[in-house]
Amino acid sequence: MPDFINTLDRDGLEAHGITGWSYGFFDQVRFSEIDALAHVNNVVYLQWFETARVRYIQAFGMTAYGPEDPQIVVRHQTADYLAPMYMEEIYVIAARTRLLKATSLIMEYGVFREGEMVAKGDAVCISLEQDGKTRRAHYPAAVEKILEIDAPEQA
Amino acid sequence: MPDFINTLDRDGLEAHGITGWSYGFFDQVRFSEIDALAHVNNVVYLQWFETARVRYIQAFGMTAYGPEDPQIVVRHQTADYLAPMYMEEIYVIAARTRLLKATSLIMEYGVFREGEMVAKGDAVCISLEQDGKTRRAHYPAAVEKILEIDAPEQA
């Protein structure tokens, strides 16, 4: 598993005033993420969700993006924009699993500025073989870790 | 209103085997839209939805992005990925209004490859004054045009 920068665990998130989440990191709005309306473009949040998802699934061992690993792909996602964000703002993004099934999961994402949620989203993710078609069960060790840190609904 | 390239109206869409939509355009997957998994990245579809939305709201007169115009911002959006897309594929994206309210609307987007829908999404959009806060009624001429072409639910 790669090392990730600026990572926050449950305690680190609580220190930022964020409760109910166990995995996240902090980052900062870049110039390229601001659009012609002078705030963070709505599509950019989905890229942040992606970064959070990719870190989360590696951190808890769902995939290492190797040639033998499952492909975790997105089938459906949503985003809610609660307040605009501006250039150079520092934010925390947190990720958790809400529902864990044998070959899929539903994740949730929250974006926080000074402890206040400014955007959120979720994603239905499917675990596939490298053929990109056949369903594949999660690694048991990953399931165990996610149950432990996020206590998702199971089905 | 600017001219848009590759535009398709109801007849043009039907010629591509797409029925039930009145506004769209065709485009082609670029190298930069392909990700490490060798298909179109899931975030890119939201950028396509954005391009379709921006063209649609200008084409039907909701805003011209001028200093006196409403700002049409997204509050919520979703995306569904029905089939992967690959490099250089030519696709049609279509947009329509499903619900039209005094100061908001819900739009739908469909991405089609050879007449088959491969992705879809929707977006809840709010019309605001230039202050980015105060709600603002749609231009009556835009309402009229959208009612005519898309016959959305009204509320």
Place this chain on the structure above:
Amino acid sequence: MPDFINTLDRDGLEAHGITGWSYGFFDQVRFSEIDALAHVNNVVYLQWFETARVRYIQAFGMTAYGPEDPQIVVRHQTADYLAPMYMEEIYVIAARTRLLKATSLIMEYGVFREGEMVAKGDAVCISLEQDGKTRRAHYPAAVEKILEIDAPEQA
């Protein structure tokens, strides 16, 4: 070879007032390409150059991005910004080979608005085996076509 949309050959480019180029296409500025300064972001032009390069090298048979094909990678590139560009503007991008060597080439790109060049750039590209390291000679048929349409310097 895939079909490409909106392609312009030497005659098509001349009809747009652009001489000295044999391959290009037209496109239109998208909302997502405009930055906080309200014009096309300077990085976006490099993405346009990439799209032009990827189309050009497929159109003239240098690679089809298949598992047996050469990888054409960029070692050095430049961009010159001659005039700002704005939302929804329609532009032509043209590409040509200035220098063709056994396992590399130098390409040039021009962006034109109403026949006037508004940006340009070039790229030093290297042809590699799939290992991403070993130099690989161009396909002879591609060399022949490029010599014919662009008459580049050879070395």
Place this chain on the structure above:
Amino acid sequence: MPDFINTLDRDGLEAHGITGWSYGFFDQVRFSEIDALAHVNNVVYLQWFETARVRYIQAFGMTAYGPEDPQIVVRHQTADYLAPMYMEEIYVIAARTRLLKATSLIMEYGVFREGEMVAKGDAVCISLEQDGKTRRAHYPAAVEKILEIDAPEQA
């Protein structure tokens, strides 16, 4: 001036084995920055240069992106790719001024992985009034700071 995360000064850069630079920061390759060839896309480096430039010019007071501030725009830029970069790699990007003139400057950028330079670039930047046309002298305090930390050539 905003606070920036993960900033490195001359001492911090030297601790990473990087000498001759006085301003930089560390970051990590994201999934969205990897392209179909499985390495960091060549255009992404230019976005990194942009982020470094925007941080640098704010950190040393050339602009705060306010309505009374100069617009610092890019007229020419280059990039050199010395070694490919891969997913999740942690890197340092450093920025410095090579030449400082009354209403322009030439900046240089370096990307380092474990102390080794893997990419570099430069940019010719012009200082303009908010009209985007008229040349404007740099703030004297910014000139003073840049002379002090980077000792650029002057002209």
